[in-house]
Amino acid sequence: MATTSSNSTQTQPSKRLLRPTSLFTPRRSLSTSSSSGSSRFSTSGPLNALASAKKFKAALSSEARVRTTVKTKPPAQSPAPGTPTKRDPSRPKTPGTPRLAEDDPHRDDRSEMDVSRVDPEDVLVDWETVEPADISGEVDENFPRAASNGDQDDKVLVSIRVRPSESPSAWDTQMVNTNSIKLLSQHHRNAATTPPVFHFDQILTGSDNKSVYNTVARNHVCAAMDGYNAVVFAYGQTASGKTFTLSGDDDQPGIIPRAMKDIFAFIRRTPAREYLLRCSYLEIYNETIYDLLAPASAPAVQLQGSGANVWLAPLREEVVTSLAAVRAVIARGWAARRTATTDWNDRSSRSHSVFRVVIESRERGDTNGGRQTPGVPSRPPTPGGPRLQSIGGKSVQTSVLSLIDLAGSEKATSDKERTREGKYINTSLLTLGSVIATLAENASKGKSDHVPFRNSKLTRMLQPSLSGDARISVICTLNPDASAVAESTSTLQFAQRIKKVQLNAKKKEVVDTDALLERYRQEIEELKNRLAEKEKEADAPGKTRRLSAREQLDESKAMKDLNARIKQLTNLILTSQTVDENRGDESRPASPSKVDFDMTPYQLQQELLSARREIESQATQILALEAALLARPELPPDAPESEKDRLLVEQARNVRELEMVIKGYDDNLGAPLRAVREDVEREWSGRLAVEEAKRKEADEWATELARALEKEKKARQQLEDERRALAAFVTRFDSLTSSTSATSLASLSNTPPARASKMPLARLPPIVESPVRIDLGGLRVEPSLLEEQWDGGGMILDDESFDAERAMIASSPKRTQNQGKGFDPPIREVLGGKENLPA
């Protein structure tokens, strides 16, 4: 296990509580909304972008050109260091929740940009094109190899980062070499028990973002460069340091800027490959997804697909070829993020923000542009951005690195709008928590309970990753103050649960299908020739001797093998074409032949869905081939017969090939898919019935519970009424007895009912059929004592205790003393409906 950075960072001056400014960008003025747009771009970024863009054959995009000419205002004054937990009341609050303003001068230029028309071959990055200045200066020789541990099952890497604070910490993070954290006992509520100790992969303290990046994110960035999907996210209470960890500030750049530097460093150290990098930046605000790189007027981003096949559209992806271009993209996205001043944080993130880098790579080689499936018309530009083509039999690796800054959980704030946002934030974080809890439970108990991914946009978006498709690192940030112990404990509990989630990320590779197809076709041709030769040999009239039975058997087996191989290759052609058609969707399985019947019904359903799409695309391809066939130029009428014959033969061969493809399609896809569909449908309907029965049972139970609760409430209310009546009565009675002499009491006891009824006592609510038996036995009872006893249940006696109590009271000397003074018979009778004092 890696060592914690706690020791190294603890010794540093750790009271830097600077507000993170935008990445690489001039600091924004404190409460200024991004709508001003004034300090949106980095002063250095655009210039660098211009410098490095010159290296490439084509300009990146119209937008890149626009960016290079952006004039930026001087940066706003640096924020003063201060405690992050208190807002300066004199400072105005952030107005609303800013987005890029409609009057943004660059908005229209951006909307004209069409990244999908960028030729991917023009925007490749390789070790030669990476500027030395664009890479991390801290990269060591082993860096690119630190990437991954293969396609192994693995767990989420969970680290805790405790933010420095001016108040004394309520947490003990110094337990030597244990990577554990514990609440100091003076802050533990239950003095009788010792506070629990939480264990994690890392406990980090201090303000050093470099060590944090190296410990929690670097391996994941390397894994993404190596073809695995990777997710790094920060979770924690508001103002606990999530944005500081992800984005950092000018002095302490966070994970996002460091990751981008490492990506370029990785490319520079990998001369054998070339890369295509596409960035996107989005936020989930009040359960709506906004593209932070799109114009403010752009429609909201929708989550499409389901299960493991979730994608976002329309989402702008910008091709980046240098760190300067990345900086500009991040700065633009950052400026459009919704932040506001809250009671706890001057620049609180009001949304979950996701910075994504799609990394495509292939082995370097001679490139002659993309390839095309024969007979199929050229493809339209890929929506959302260019895709890397596989050329010359080399595969293309695709992975996505997602760096997520979650909004912080928080209590109700003093501001109405912030409270509304807070509700959305808390709800989606709660859903994340319950998704994680179910996943953890499923993993640890081998269950397959329904996971409520669909309950929030955040969880639905993270579904493929949380379902095991990505390497995940989570940094849970803590505010160490005693006032935040409850929130910190809840964060630690979330962190513990996510540790149990099981991952199984796999590399995504797509092969060059043209090369494969060509190979298969050649092999089929050779095999057919061999088959024809063999048939010829067998039928040859000059054959000298008859074959023995054994030889005949061998011969027919060889023929059979040849036929089987031809059939297999035909199927492979089909499968390769299917893979090719799937190229745009990284998450889709390569081929239905990979259907694994041990998968869960849910996964099978996903497979079924993608298989259906494959069938559709296959059908389209067949149609395209047929159309190409029909569209062949007709021969001129005077064409020689031999030419006509040649074309006829060719036509017949094409028809045969098509028939083979269709047959392969039937053999390969039809039957297994039907079987899969039937299996899935059967299994799902069974599960549905079980779930419905369970739900019915739960509903009934809930109704029963509600009924019992109602009954309980009524009984309680009745008891409460009685208690009040009794207390009032005793108070009244007691005041009467204390203020009146024994003689006047005696006369009171003889007061005729008509007079007595005018006394306040007569207004006491009559209590009929009291379920509680009370006997004061003629004793004087202090009202306060009575209430106390009643509250504690002391007056509620079972039959046996009641009799014992009564016997004791009967023998009490005080009772004897009071007898004849009007205190007998017991007060119970008075409460039993007689409004008058006892005679």
Ligand SMILES: Nc1ncnc2c1ncn2[C@@H]1O[C@H](COP(=O)(O)OP(=O)(O)OP(=O)(O)O)[C@@H](O)[C@H]1O
């Ligand atoms: N480890 C740290 N070292 C120094 N300062 C920090 C550290 N963590 C946080 N801060 C400071 O604390 C303040 C709040 O941090 P930050 O904005 O990152 O919190 P957050 O968790 O992202 O909050 P929110 O959820 O409201 O967006 C900032 O001023 C930041 O500079």
